[in-house]
Amino acid sequence: xxxxxERNRWRWWEEEKYEKGVKWKFLQxxxxxxxxxxxxxxxxxxxxxxxxxVKLSLAAEEVALFFAQMLAHEYTTKKVFxxxxxxxxxxxxxxxxxxxxxxxxxxxxxxxxxxxxxxVEARKQMSKEDxxxxxxxxxxxxxxxxxxLLDHHKERIGNFxxxxxxxxxxxxxxxxxxxxxxxxxxxxxxxxxxxxxRVPVPxxxxxxxxxxxxxxxxxxxxxxxxxxxxxxxxxxNANSKLKGEKDWEKYEVARKLKSRVDDIRNGYLRDLKSxxxxxxxxxxxxxxxxxxxxxxxxxxxxxxxxxxVGCCSLxxxxxxxxxxxxxxxxxxxxxxxxxxxxxxxNKVPVIKKVFKNLKMFLENKQPGDELFDRLSTTVLNKHLSxxxxxxxxxxxxxxxxxxxxxxxxxxxxxxxxxxxEKLLSYNRANRAVAILCNHQRSPPKxxxxxxxxxxxxxxARKEQLALAKTELTQAKKExxxxxxxxxxxxx
DNA sequence: GCATTTACTTAGTAAATCGATG
DNA sequence: CATCGATTTACTAAGTAAATGC
Numbered sequence: 344x345x346x347x348x349e350r351n352r353w354r355w356w357e358e359e360k361y362e363k364g365v366k367w368k369f370l371q372x373x374x375x376x377x378x379x380x381x382x383x384x385x386x387x388x389x390x391x392x393x394x395x396x397v398k399l400s401l402a403a404e405e406v407a408l409f410f411a412q413m414l415a416h417e418y419t420t421k422k423v424f425x426x427x428x429x430x431x432x433x434x435x436x437x438x439x440x441x442x443x444x445x446x447x448x449x450x451x452x453x454x455x456x457x458x459x460x461x462x463v464e465a466r467k468q469m470s471k472e473d474x475x476x477x478x479x480x481x482x483x484x485x486x487x488x489x490x491x492l493l494d495h496h497k498e499r500i501g502n503f504x505x506x507x508x509x510x511x512x513x514x515x516x517x518x519x520x521x522x523x524x525x526x527x528x529x530x531x532x533x534x535x536x537x538x539x540x541r542v543p544v545p546x547x548x549x550x551x552x553x554x555x556x557x558x559x560x561x562x563x564x565x566x567x568x569x570x571x572x573x574x575x576x577x578x579x580n581a582n583s584k585l586k587g588e589k590d591w592e593k594y595e596v597a598r599k600l601k602s603r604v605d606d607i608r609n610g611y612l613r614d615l616k617s618x619x620x621x622x623x624x625x626x627x628x629x630x631x632x633x634x635x636x637x638x639x640x641x642x643x644x645x646x647x648x649x650x651x652v653g654c655c656s657l658x659x660x661x662x663x664x665x666x667x668x669x670x671x672x673x674x675x676x677x678x679x680x681x682x683x684x685x686x687x688x689n690k691v692p693v694i695k696k697v698f699k700n701l702k703m704f705l706e707n708k709q710p711g712d713e714l715f716d717r718l719s720t721t722v723l724n725k726h727l728s729x730x731x732x733x734x735x736x737x738x739x740x741x742x743x744x745x746x747x748x749x750x751x752x753x754x755x756x757x758x759x760x761x762x763x764e765k766l767l768s769y770n771r772a773n774r775a776v777a778i779l780c781n782h783q784r785s786p787p788k789x790x791x792x793x794x795x796x797x798x799x800x801x802x803a804r805k806e807q808l809a810l811a812k813t814e815l816t817q818a819k820k821e822x823x824x825x826x827x828x829x830x831x832x833x834x
Numbered sequence: 835g836c837a838t839t840t841a842c843t844t845a846g847t848a849a850a851t852c853g854a855t856g
Numbered sequence: 857c858a859t860c861g862a863t864t865t866a867c868t869a870a871g872t873a874a875a876t877g878c
Binding site: 501502504506512513514517571573575638639640641643648649651653681683684720724735736737 | 847848851
């Protein structure tokens with residue numbers, strides 16, 4: 344498989360470009376792979392309501408299993424999650440079930456949860472051979488559904504599987520967490536391929552929602568998701584021509600910004616004292632986006648998503664101004680939830696003009712009011728693209744991340760370094776970028792245990808050390824005593 | 835030398851950006 | 857101007873390989 348992919352790699356960047364907007368001329372694939380149908384619980388695994396065994400209908404049982412599987416997860420203790428789950432679960436119930444099952448606290452999924460745990464455990468304990476069987480089956484799926492033909496080159500599809508049904512897990516305080524993500528049928532799926540290709544065959548007894556031939560887009564299939572009504576897509580993976588070319592272009596724009604950034608910075612520094620309030624807000628926002636690598640911050644519909652913000656959507660409550668802090672002047676303290684509800688906390692000294700403007704923007708506003716009330720991402724990006732074609736707010740993040748990596752690599756590495764030293768520098772350089780971009784991951788659940796293990800080791804070593812020390816002093820004493828006696832002997 | 839732990843990789847999918855559309 | 861479609865970005869969890877412990 345690996346060698347085949349190697350052989351199939353071609354220098355796509357040397358190929359001629361299509362006319363604007365055309366993404367491909369030929370596209371053929373086998374459609375998405377659908378998750379297997381629900382398998383009912385065995386008869387000896389039961390759900391209990393109010394202490395009494397209740398045999399659930401197939402639809403209700405499937406959703407109950409979704410919840411039972413997550414029982415160990417913190418999600419299932421959250422009020423919003425439980426409410427949303429209950430509401431959607433009840434929709435799947437029969438009339439009788441619905442009249443009986445009204446209180447989640449009276450539901451006992453213990454047996455179902457135990458069965459699930461056993462399954463997970465059994466999977467872990469599987470023999471090498473059985474694991475290989477599973478692996479082979481998966482490989483077969485990849486061979487069948489994992490590739491497409493795009494302009495006569497075989498390309499790997501990034502996500503060829505239809506997302507299975509389950510309970511929606513938003514990130515942060517998502518108002519829709521726990522809602523039922525419904526099973527997708529072929530009838531929900533739109534296929535995109537070229538007119539002269541072999542159209543994928545839907546699963547037996549089913550038909551596609553639509554088959555279209557739109558070569559202005561890169562997706563192979565799409566469907567609408569029931570939680571937020573967004574469209575989901577089947578697309579190529581990151582090392583395909585389509586994605587790679589786009590990525591290349593992205594960095595080209597960032598490189599272009601490198602050559603123009605001095606002018607652009609002077610521009611927004613000038614705008615800090617503009618007569619127009621809108622221009623001043625734009626200038627301060629740009630200052631943040633450039634200096635702190637903040638995201639643009641589109642406005643979001645309230646109640647549909649977690650309450651997160653970016654630069655343009657910052658509210659008064661998200662910043663605190665300090666004339667003086669830790670020996671610095673004009674410090675802005677940021678504290679807000681960004682993308683994925685990741686907290687951004689930073690205390691940044693800013694130039695006087697920015698500080699003054701901020702004070703002005705805050706005048707007569709409530710904590711919940713927008714900091715930049717005369718600014719939107721649309722306005723900001725319009726302005727940026729007038730300064731340089733292709734320039735948008737996110738380009739600053741790409742540019743600043745890239746230039747930071749470049750600078751750090753230069754600073755940290757020496758020509759004479761060996762491989763592991765270079766790797767260390769590379770990792771350190773990347774860490775600097777991660778700090779700039781506020782990239783972080785939550786510690787894994789095993790973290791605490793690992794730390795405890797380490798502490799045990801540390802303690803053991805300390806004990807060893809202490810023991811060795813006493814032994815050392817003891818040995819010294821003895822040596823001294825012996826030396827004295829030796830010297831005595833000598834004379 | 836096998837079992838357990840840790841580190842790294844990949845899959846899965848949610849959540850952003852941003853231009854187009856009505 | 858609000859909504860939507862397409863695409864990128866980014867997290868988490870699962871899976872796998874490497875390292876370490878017994």
